[in-house]
Amino acid sequence: MPVSAGYVTREATTNLWRNRLMTIAAVLTVAVSLALVGSALLLKQGATNATAQWQNGVNIRVWVNPNAPAAQYKAIGVQLSQNPLVKSCIPRSQAYDYNEARRTVAADEFNATTQSDYPSSYACVLANPSDATAVSQQFAGKPGIFGTPSSPTAQIRTMQSVIHILQWVFLSVAVVLLLSASVLILNTIRMAIFARRREVSVMKLVGATNWFIRLPFMVEGLIQGLLGSAVAVLVVLSLYWGIGLNTTKTVANQSNLIAQMSMGAWEVAATCILVALVGIVVGVAGSALAVRRFLDV
Amino acid sequence: MITFQNVTKTYKGSTVALRDCSIEIDKGEFVFLVGPSGSGKTTFIRLLLREEMPTSGRIWEAGKEIGHLSKWRVPYLRRNIGCVFQDFRLLPNRTVFENVAFALEVIGRPKHVIASQVPQVLDLVGLTKKSGNLPGELSGGEQQRVAVARAFVNRPLILLADEPTGNLDPTTSLGIMRLLDRINRTGTTVVVATHDAGMVDQMRRRVVELDHGTKVRDQARGVYGLDSAVAAAGAGSPTGTMVETAPAPVPVSRAAARNGGASRTGDGLRRRNAGR
Numbered sequence A: 001m002p003v004s005a006g007y008v009t010r011e012a013t014t015n016l017w018r019n020r021l022m023t024i025a026a027v028l029t030v031a032v033s034l035a036l037v038g039s040a041l042l043l044k045q046g047a048t049n050a051t052a053q054w055q056n057g058v059n060i061r062v063w064v065n066p067n068a069p070a071a072q073y074k075a076i077g078v079q080l081s082q083n084p085l086v087k088s089c090i091p092r093s094q095a096y097d098y099n100e101a102r103r104t105v106a107a108d109e110f111n112a113t114t115q116s117d118y119p120s121s122y123a124c125v126l127a128n129p130s131d132a133t134a135v136s137q138q139f140a141g142k143p144g145i146f147g148t149p150s151s152p153t154a155q156i157r158t159m160q161s162v163i164h165i166l167q168w169v170f171l172s173v174a175v176v177l178l179l180s181a182s183v184l185i186l187n188t189i190r191m192a193i194f195a196r197r198r199e200v201s202v203m204k205l206v207g208a209t210n211w212f213i214r215l216p217f218m219v220e221g222l223i224q225g226l227l228g229s230a231v232a233v234l235v236v237l238s239l240y241w242g243i244g245l246n247t248t249k250t251v252a253n254q255s256n257l258i259a260q261m262s263m264g265a266w267e268v269a270a271t272c273i274l275v276a277l278v279g280i281v282v283g284v285a286g287s288a289l290a291v292r293r294f295l296d297v
Numbered sequence B: 001m002i003t004f005q006n007v008t009k010t011y012k013g014s015t016v017a018l019r020d021c022s023i024e025i026d027k028g029e030f031v032f033l034v035g036p037s038g039s040g041k042t043t044f045i046r047l048l049l050r051e052e053m054p055t056s057g058r059i060w061e062a063g064k065e066i067g068h069l070s071k072w073r074v075p076y077l078r079r080n081i082g083c084v085f086q087d088f089r090l091l092p093n094r095t096v097f098e099n100v101a102f103a104l105e106v107i108g109r110p111k112h113v114i115a116s117q118v119p120q121v122l123d124l125v126g127l128t129k130k131s132g133n134l135p136g137e138l139s140g141g142e143q144q145r146v147a148v149a150r151a152f153v154n155r156p157l158i159l160l161a162d163e164p165t166g167n168l169d170p171t172t173s174l175g176i177m178r179l180l181d182r183i184n185r186t187g188t189t190v191v192v193a194t195h196d197a198g199m200v201d202q203m204r205r206r207v208v209e210l211d212h213g214t215k216v217r218d219q220a221r222g223v224y225g226l227d228s229a230v231a232a233a234g235a236g237s238p239t240g241t242m243v244e245t246a247p248a249p250v251p252v253s254r255a256a257a258r259n260g261g262a263s264r265t266g267d268g269l270r271r272r273n274a275g276r
Helices: A005-018 A020-050 A052-057 A070-082 A094-104 A107-111 A129-139 A154-195 A197-205 A210-242 A257-261 A265-295 B041-048 B071-078 B096-105 B111-124 B140-152 B170-185 B197-203 B226-233 B255-259 B264-275
Strands: A060-064 A086-092 A120-126 B002-011 B015-025 B030-034 B056-061 B081-085 B158-162 B189-193 B206-211 B214-219
Touching: A005 A020, A005 A154, A005 A210, A020 A154, A020 A210, A020 A257, A020 A265, A060 A070, A060 A129, A070 A086, A070 A120, A070 A129, A086 A094, A094 A120, A120 A129, A154 A197, A154 A210, A154 A265, A197 A210, A197 A265, A197 B071, A197 B096, A210 A265, B002 B041, B015 B041, B015 B056, B015 B206, B015 B214, B030 B041, B030 B170, B030 B197, B041 B056, B041 B158, B041 B189, B081 B140, B096 B111, B096 B140, B111 B140, B111 B170, B140 B170, B158 B170, B170 B189, B170 B197
Parallel strands: B030 B189, B030 B206, B081 B158, B158 B189
Antiparallel strands: A060 A120, A086 A120, B002 B015, B002 B056, B206 B214
C-alpha cells in the first residue's frame, strides 16, 4: 500500500514538536552515549596505531641488517633463544617489517622506501619486561645487528595499560547510556502514541495497515537517533582535531604520544559512520518496539 | 455475507461469552442483535471485526473464513466493514469533514476520491452544513451521524453498530435508525447490537436474541423481548418461553423507517454501490 512521504514526515515532525521536551531528552542521551562510544573507539584506534609493533606482549625488537646473510640471521635467533633473559622469540621477515612500517611510519617517509631497505627482525618476549634495556645493550653493535634493538618507551607502556582500562570504562558507560537512550526513545514514542491512541484505534478500525500506522513513529525515532548521532559525530571530530590526532608522524615527533596515536581521515570517518549507524538503529528499533504493543489486535 | 458455525468464545478465567452459536446473515439483511448486558452481543461484533478470535467454530465474512486470515490481511478485511459505537469514537481535534476524510486517508485513498466521497456521504447523513464544525460543537445525535458517515464513506459490505443509540434520546435514536435503514437499502448488510427495545419494536426487522452467550431466538420481523412480544401480539399468545417462537407479525407502521428511503441520495448510493 502506498504511504505518502509527505504524510509520514508531517506526522513525525508534528509528534516530535508535541513532545519536544522528551525529544530533547532522548536526543541528548543518544548524543552523550554515542559521543562516549565514538571517543572510546577513537582512543582505541589511536592506541592500536601507537602500539602497533608491540602487540602480543612483545617487549623488544632486535633488528637484523637488511643485507645480513641468512646464516647470520639464524645465528642471532639462536643467540636470542639461548639468552636466559629472553622467554621466546618470533622471527619477522623483511616483508613483515615492511608491511608493519606501512602502519607505523608516516606515509611520505614510507613511500620513499622499498622492501629491501627494511631490516628483518626478531620480536621477543622477555621473562621480565624490565630487562629490556639490559637485553638491548647486550645485542647493540653485535655483528649483523641493525642499530639498537628497540623496546616500547615507558610512555607507551603506561598508555597501553591506561587505554586498556579506559576503553572498558568508556565502553561500559556507553553501553549503559545507549540502553537508557533506547528506553528514552521508546518512552518518547510511547507517549506520542498514547497522545494519539484514539487516532490509532480509529485507524485500525477503518483498516489502515500496520505499516501505515507504524511508519510515522519509526521516522520519529529515526530523526531522534540521527540528531543524537550528529551531535556525537561533532564531538568525535572535535576530539580528533582538538587533541591533534591528525598530526602526521615524522621522525621528529617520534616521542610525542599523540603523534604516535595519530590516524588517517578514513579511520575517523569509519568511526563516525559507525556512530551514526548505531544512532539510527537505536532510534528505529526503540520506536518499533514502542509501537508493537499498540498494533496488537 | 456472515456465517457463524458453532462458534464458542471463552475469555480468560473461563467466562463463556458465546456458546455454540450458529447464525447465518445474508447479503443486504438488517439484523438486530438483542439481549441483556453480558449476553455476548459485543463479543459477536468484536469477532466480526476480528478483534477477537473464536475459541472454537468457524466464521465466514464477506466470502472469507476469518479464522484462516493471516494477520496482515486483517486491515483489508476491515475495509469491508464499517463500525459504529455507542461512544462515537470521533477525533475531537478534527472537523466533521476531516473525521470522515480520515477513514479514507489512512487507507491510502487519493485526494480526489476524498474530495468527492466525503461531501456525498455527509449529504446522506444530513450534515453538509456542519462539515466545518468540531465534534464538540455537535449534539450527540449529530456526532453519531458523523460516526455513521465515517463508517460508510468507504462503502463497506457490512455495517456493524454496537449500541449506536445507547447515549441518545428516543427521537434522536430514531433518526440514527432511519439512517442505518437507509444505508441498508443501498445493499449494505447491517448488524445492530442493541437493548433499545422501543427501536427494535418499531423497526420490525430480523431479531437475534442472545442470552448468556447462547442464541435463544432468531425471528424475522421480530420484536425486542417477551414483554414487547406479548404486548405486540396481544394477550392471545402468552407462551411460556420465547425460544424459537415467532409471534405473528404485527402490522406496526413502518412509515417511519420508509420515509427516508426513496431519497435521491439513497438511490444514488445504491447505484454507486452496484457499480463498484
